Amino acid sequence: xxxxxxxxxxxxxxxxxxxxxxxxxxxxxxxxxxxxxxxxxxxxxxxxxxxxxxxxxxxxxxxxxxxxxxxxxxxxxxxxxxxxxxxxxxxxxxxxxxxxxxxxxxxxxxxxxxxxxxxxxxxxxxxxxxxxxxxxxxxxxxxxxxxxxxxxxxxxxxxxxxxxxxxxxxxxxxxxxxxxxxxxxxxxxxxxxxxxxxxxxxxxxxxxxxxxxxxxxxxxxxxxxxxxxxxxxxxxxxxxxxxxxxxxxxxxxxxxxxxxxxxxxxxxxxxxxxxxxxxxxxxxxxxxxxxxxxxxxxxxxxxxxxxxxxxxxxxxxxxxxxxxxxxxxxxxxxxxxxxxxxxxxxxxxxxxxxxxxxxxxxxx
Amino acid sequence: xxxxxxxxxxxxxxxxxxxxxxxxxxxxxxxxxxxxxxxxxxxxxxxxxxxxxxxxxxxxxxxxxxxxxxxxxxxxxxxxxxxxxxxxxxxxxxxxxxxxxxxxxxxxxxxxxxxxxxxxxxxxxxxxxxxxxxxxxxxxxxxxxxxxxxxxxxxxxxxxxxxxxxxxxxxxxxxxxxxxxxxxxxxxxxxxxxxxxxxxxxxxxxxxxxxxxxxxxxxxxxxxxxxxxxxxxxxxxxxxxxxxxxxxxxxxxxxxxxxxxxxxxxxxxxxxxxxxxxxxxxxxxxxxxxxxxxxxxxxxxx
Numbered sequence: 153x154x155x156x157x158x159x160x161x162x163x164x165x166x167x168x169x170x171x172x173x174x175x176x177x178x179x180x181x182x183x184x185x186x187x188x189x190x191x192x193x194x195x196x197x198x199x200x201x202x203x204x205x206x207x208x209x210x211x212x213x214x215x216x217x218x219x220x221x222x223x224x225x226x227x228x229x230x231x232x233x234x235x236x237x238x239x240x241x242x243x244x245x246x247x248x249x250x251x252x253x254x255x256x257x258x259x260x261x262x263x264x265x266x267x268x269x270x271x272x273x274x275x276x277x278x279x280x281x282x283x284x285x286x287x288x289x290x291x292x293x294x295x296x297x298x299x300x301x302x303x304x305x306x307x308x309x310x311x312x313x314x315x316x317x318x319x320x321x322x323x324x325x326x327x328x329x330x331x332x333x334x335x336x337x338x339x340x341x342x343x344x345x346x347x348x349x350x351x352x353x354x355x356x357x358x359x360x361x362x363x364x365x366x367x368x369x370x371x372x373x374x375x376x377x378x379x380x381x382x383x384x385x386x387x388x389x390x391x392x393x394x395x396x397x398x399x400x401x402x403x404x405x406x407x408x409x410x411x412x413x414x415x416x417x418x419x420x421x422x423x424x425x426x427x428x429x430x431x432x433x434x435x436x437x438x439x440x441x442x443x444x445x446x447x448x449x450x451x452x453x454x455x456x457x458x459x460x461x462x463x464x465x466x467x468x469x470x471x472x473x474x475x476x477x478x479x480x481x482x483x484x485x486x487x488x489x490x491x492x493x494x495x496x497x498x499x500x501x502x503x504x505x506x507x508x509x510x511x512x513x514x515x516x
Numbered sequence: 517x518x519x520x521x522x523x524x525x526x527x528x529x530x531x532x533x534x535x536x537x538x539x540x541x542x543x544x545x546x547x548x549x550x551x552x553x554x555x556x557x558x559x560x561x562x563x564x565x566x567x568x569x570x571x572x573x574x575x576x577x578x579x580x581x582x583x584x585x586x587x588x589x590x591x592x593x594x595x596x597x598x599x600x601x602x603x604x605x606x607x608x609x610x611x612x613x614x615x616x617x618x619x620x621x622x623x624x625x626x627x628x629x630x631x632x633x634x635x636x637x638x639x640x641x642x643x644x645x646x647x648x649x650x651x652x653x654x655x656x657x658x659x660x661x662x663x664x665x666x667x668x669x670x671x672x673x674x675x676x677x678x679x680x681x682x683x684x685x686x687x688x689x690x691x692x693x694x695x696x697x698x699x700x701x702x703x704x705x706x707x708x709x710x711x712x713x714x715x716x717x718x719x720x721x722x723x724x725x726x727x728x729x730x731x732x733x734x735x736x737x738x739x740x741x742x743x744x745x746x747x748x749x750x751x752x753x754x755x756x757x758x759x760x761x762x763x764x765x766x767x768x769x770x771x772x773x774x775x776x777x778x779x780x781x782x783x784x785x786x787x788x789x790x791x792x793x794x795x796x797x798x799x800x801x802x803x804x805x806x807x808x809x810x811x812x813x814x815x816x817x818x
Contacts, residue, residue: 282804288792
């Protein structure tokens with residue numbers, strides 16, 4: 153019985169993962185991330201990666217919406233609203249996090265539907281603008297008229313942690329637990345999002361991205377699929393907000409900021425737009441570059457030059473690197489790697505191989 | 517109360533319209549969605565204040581209107597040159613790729629903001645207060661209005677007339693219009709796209725910095741280096757209100773926006789916190805109800 157089961161697992165691994173180089177690469181990267189705390193335990197690196205883990209879900213949810221042809225510049229709305237919903241549910245009803253987080257995700261899916269309805273008429277830059285406006289309007293409402301509920305500028309404090317102090321006492325252990333929790337969540341969400349994006353529904357999304365009129369003419373209910381994309385995207389994006397809120401135990405207005413809306417864009421463009429795996433690659437590049445390489449590996453905190461601090465110079469260098477990446481590789485790094493790997497397994501013509509051989513001979 | 521709203525809304529609206537005129541030019545005539553427009557606003561305000569105070573302090577011209585006038589002429593030119601250089605480096609290799617332009621121009625905002633911080637710093641910048649263009653007050657309809665606001669509104673009206681004449685009468689302006697209608701046909705007729713786009717960005721930088729100078733002068737409000745989002749949102753809302761690439765629509769949108777902000781800040785309880793959200797409210801409503809803008813022609817929503 154067990155042997156048969158093992159064999160089944162082995163054959164499925166061999167056919168679905170081992171034979172496809174890009175999936176093999178993803179598996180290797182995942183196992184590397186799993187083993188990383190045992191190889192090199194640095195609290196700064198691990199906490200950077202924790203943040204990257206849930207921001208990767210956020211970026212991938214943005215990318216799924218992009219695959220349906222909807223460029224959103226205001227994804228911070230779901231991020232912030234996710235955090236605020238759990239916080240308000242905790243503050244006023246006192247529910248535990250394993251109830252508030254799923255409820256918050258569902259609420260945000262509904263919110264995404266409500267926002268999606270007026271956005272159905274809009275396209276391109278107009279859509280980007282309206283979606284950019286939503287979080288900022290919400291920000292105004294939270295700071296202004298609803299400040300008695302939401303705590304105004306200060307936000308809501310004292311949220312419960314992901315792992316309570318009584319359960320895991322040592323802080324280092326708690327960091328490890330958070331790391332593995334976010335890693336598994338990231339794995340699950342990436343598999344679900346990838347499956348959705350490359351299923352029949354996902355193909356319909358791509359058809360809307362490519363040509364909305366043509367897909368309408370084929371009898372596809374474009375409205376339904378666009379709203380579906382909005383709901384799925386809001387659902388997963390709010391998960392990231394929830395985890396962020398419970399990790400630092402605070403929700404505050406900066407969660408709606410423009411820079412939060414820009415992170416998934418930058419991550420997706422760095423990794424490869426509309427590929428789902430692209431934003432994951434992009435987010436890790438973004439976070440490791442910004443939070444680890446430029447802050448920890450280059451020890452410049454004490455460096456000053458005429459009162460110029462490294463903290464002020466760092467964003468310039470980081471954005472310059474991002475701009476260079478975008479101008480140099482407009483198709484994305486993740487997509488480039490995957491296409492290179494897929495080229496490896498393509499059958500080649502004999503003449504081509506002989507040409508390469510003769511070139512090598514010439515060189516030697 | 518009503519008099520106050522009418523006068524203040526009108527004068528502020530004209531200045532807001534000037535700020536968004538540059539955005540209409542760059543977005544309507546060259547199709548580049550330049551999010552760094554707000555950064556030029558901030559750059560203009562900073563260069564003007566530092567230049568004017570330096571000239572005052574150095575006492576070359578004595579205490580006359582000369583330092584302010586000189587910096588009023590020099591600042592837009594400098595900002596325009598910065599804008600042209602920015603276009604050459606970042607936007608010109610990306611023409612046609614809207615999403616990349618969005619990202620690159622918003623990252624450029626961050627770069628400009630940090631560079632301003634490096635030059636002026638948070639503490640040092642407080643030493644420069646924005647000097648007024650003209651001093652004193654006048655009363656119109658029983659409302660005390662600073663001469664500053666009046667002069668800025670008058671100057672923006674003059675600039676409006678000049679810009680519309682420039683676009684409709686000169687050859688460069690007409691080639692800008694031609695490029696906005698059909699890029700390939702215009703290029704076949706011998707229009708140099710690169711040169712015209714650079715000039716458009718230059719002009720939009722000039723207008724944005726003038727808007728920055730006038731707004732910061734008349735409200736005597738200190739602009740933080742991080743304050744690029746609000747002017748950007750304001751100009752975007754006004755441009756969408758009036759229809760993209762429509763100069764008369766821009767004036768109309770600016771006035772409407774000026775009235776909207778004054779009404780919200782005066783009449784609503786806790787309205788001060790809501791003022792930054794006003795442009796976004798307008799944006800959402802306009803784009804959902806009438807996406808082509810209030811005065812806009814029928815446009816393909818592509």
